[in-house]
Amino acid sequence: MPPPTDFETYELGDLPLAGGVTLPDATLAYKTHGTLNTDGSNAVLFPTWFSAYHSDNEWALGEGKALDDYFVIMPNQLGNGLSSSPSNTPAPHGGADFPALSMRDQVTAQHRLVTEHFGLERLALVVGSSMGAGQTWQWAVSHPEMVERAAPIVGSPKTSEHNKVFLASLRAALITDQTFAGGRYDPDKPPVDGLRAFARVYAGWGFSQAFYWQQAYRNLGFSTLEEFLTGFWEAFFLDDRDPNNLLTMVEAWNNADVGQSPGFDGDTEAALRSIRCPVLDLPCRTDLYFPPEDEQHWSQFVPHGQVQVIPSIYGHFAGLGADPDAVAFIDRALRDLLRN
Amino acid sequence: MPPPTDFETYELGDLPLAGGVTLPDATLAYKTHGTLNTDGSNAVLFPTWFSAYHSDNEWALGEGKALDDYFVIMPNQLGNGLSSSPSNTPAPHGGADFPALSMRDQVTAQHRLVTEHFGLERLALVVGSSMGAGQTWQWAVSHPEMVERAAPIVGSPKTSEHNKVFLASLRAALITDQTFAGGRYDPDKPPVDGLRAFARVYAGWGFSQAFYWQQAYRNLGFSTLEEFLTGFWEAFFLDDRDPNNLLTMVEAWNNADVGQSPGFDGDTEAALRSIRCPVLDLPCRTDLYFPPEDEQHWSQFVPHGQVQVIPSIYGHFAGLGADPDAVAFIDRALRDLLRN
Known part of the structure; x- marks a missing residue:
């Protein structure tokens, strides 16, 4: 989208x-x-x-x-x-x-x-x-x-500190992709692996244990876990999200007080x-x-x-x-x- | 260690x-x-x-x-x-x-x-x-x-499926490091960035929200969140853990039934x-x-x-x-x- x-x-x-x-x-x-x-x-x-x-x-x-x-x-x-x-x-x-x-x-x-x-x-x-x-x-x-x-x-x-750990894990997943290059990547060749890892990390946090236990992703139109991880999470972050934008927002979130x-x-x-x-x-x-x-x-x-x-x-x-x-x-x- | x-x-x-x-x-x-x-x-x-x-x-x-x-x-x-x-x-x-x-x-x-x-x-x-x-x-x-x-x-x-999402996020964080090279890295030059991201992701999951809220890492000898993330988590995974070993265990965990x-x-x-x-x-x-x-x-x-x-x-x-x-x-x- x-x-x-x-x-x-x-x-x-x-x-x-x-x-x-x-x-x-x-x-x-x-x-x-x-x-x-x-x-x-x-x-x-x-x-x-x-x-x-x-x-x-x-x-x-x-x-x-x-x-x-x-x-x-x-x-x-x-x-x-x-x-x-x-x-x-x-x-x-x-x-x-x-x-x-x-x-x-x-x-x-x-x-x-x-x-x-x-x-x-x-x-x-x-x-x-x-x-x-x-x-x-x-x-x-x-x-x-x-x-x-x-x-x-x-x-x-x-x-909270726990929330900061979650955010640190998102950031780490993204910047671990060497293509990120300290944010100086080619906008036409964004760090796709890093964005995918970012989406994977987020997937565990965004919904609850009970949501996955009950496979409530079916209510959102996904019939398997794998479909949900790709069709919902990867689609959200890989379609058009800019990595520097994401990290700028992560930092603002991290420092909120x-x-x-x-x-x-x-x-x-x-x-x-x-x-x-x-x-x-x-x-x-x-x-x-x-x-x-x-x-x-x-x-x-x-x-x-x-x-x-x-x-x-x-x-x-x-x-x-x-x-x-x-x-x-x-x-x-x-x-x-x-x-x- | x-x-x-x-x-x-x-x-x-x-x-x-x-x-x-x-x-x-x-x-x-x-x-x-x-x-x-x-x-x-x-x-x-x-x-x-x-x-x-x-x-x-x-x-x-x-x-x-x-x-x-x-x-x-x-x-x-x-x-x-x-x-x-x-x-x-x-x-x-x-x-x-x-x-x-x-x-x-x-x-x-x-x-x-x-x-x-x-x-x-x-x-x-x-x-x-x-x-x-x-x-x-x-x-x-x-x-x-x-x-x-x-x-x-x-x-x-x-x-459980939620647990599998957590494991998928660990795996993604590690293999996003291009140095991992599909597991064919030089043992003397392991994917350090990926291991660090792995440790960061794990840190959010290993202990609870209340643990971090109460800064209970102080009981473990760490005086700040940053010290805990590096001195506990990074030390655990970066000191001597082999990435292929970690992923072999992740897969065994993932498929347990x-x-x-x-x-x-x-x-x-x-x-x-x-x-x-x-x-x-x-x-x-x-x-x-x-x-x-x-x-x-x-x-x-x-x-x-x-x-x-x-x-x-x-x-x-x-x-x-x-x-x-x-x-x-x-x-x-x-x-x-x-x-x-």
Whole structure:
């Protein structure tokens, strides 16, 4: 599947990044759904997950769904290949020379989109899955004046050490392919073996033990394990994902921590205590890298924090639209959150 | 750490393997502890786990421990570098040409050691961790006339699909290193990047999320995550592990299934129903690739089967001696089993 082309692009110009580098001519690709009402009270921001596009969020939309009457803005995260990324940035910042990104950089770019371009002063909801949840947490900390509700799904305000080990294994699998050449590969001859290994590693983590035990990949249209590993996982990462893009996002994920926001000096708990809005944290019971225990821990510091555990065997992908029951569970949770 | 040298070698001569190949001049490296009593009633067989040596089982021994009065035979599994393996077998069966192994082959070789060399007619206990558990299960199915008790620890009678995905990710990480060259690398220039990636992938699976959350690697003598990843994981796999040996063991693990034993035609449940001895199955609550749910499932088919879940945050390594509390738990369980 080629990347989607149904998006608009906001020209950010110079984008100063938290790491110190200013990215010139930065762009943010986004798509909107629905209509903004006259008082601007129905805007929802829905950032993307790791290596996903805006289209990968659309499972949460549809007639009768919680977000149906909202104006939903789906910004593609920087680094995903549609917004400014290693793969589409010219020298001296392209490819292996692309600067490191953080969750704060994503929020900086998105804040400019929603304020400068859409003229919004508040967001009825920020919601996102996985790295989109990381961006959601960062929004709640960085812009308490704007965010009225936050719903991080299968993600965390701070990447745990175990999660970092998972990410280190993804990175190692990819860069072990000598074709990667420190990121200076020929774009026409990407490190295919490394991408395949990346997909294999991810396959073990993305869904749960119970998912595989029950062969629930059959529900996704694959009749054997081998078909699922190739038709789902390899297809996802080998079709059009750029390795430098992937590693840029891996690093941003790895370093995520709302405690690194200005004024908190690395104190994640203090950053969480500063959040004003209700936060409905939605981990999945069987998520292997964002386990619900972590979110139970972090949520205790959020003044209006609540955790609802998605009861699914789909693991992390329960939060990415793969499980119809989980989609319904999340939709009910968002509906309740938006009612208040 | 170089491999241990404190072992004896049993010359098997021709070893016909389940896959059809006969391995000539095969050898089985083993170590014994304790003294065989005159009626031969106190023999325990304790095979090794993936990439481990006999010395890696010695956590289960010691004064006052359940196995203290027993004659404990620790055979190194074929493929581990001490017994016949790709790394020590001459052409035409060495290196990348080493034949595929199965759990049955391990049992065939070990059965010859215990009957021909030690003249044993029965084993008071077969016990082993992880792949050693796989061999334990295979013993109980292949030699019900000999095995009086079996205690598989953090292992399974059949490798689950999720576990196969984990193994596929290990394999992919290693062979992505082009230096691996289909197994025809120069032994003096092994695929170091691939081994490092292998170690990184393993690190995420070997211990649990809670282990990393609590930074329990400090109990193992490592003060930071990075130290643990290099000082524990990379040291384990990069010091002296041969890549072809690792992949030979990965394949044997991948294909483990007692249902493939002669007479059962792939019917794992029937194979388990044929077991006569008490089987105490000891999975760990937080094991990420041999989850306790799988063992609860398989145990129901074993006539005298019982499951006791090790309550540890050490994940798979709780069954490999890494957690003193788990060692004590396992020791009590073995003591109770041996009492009957």
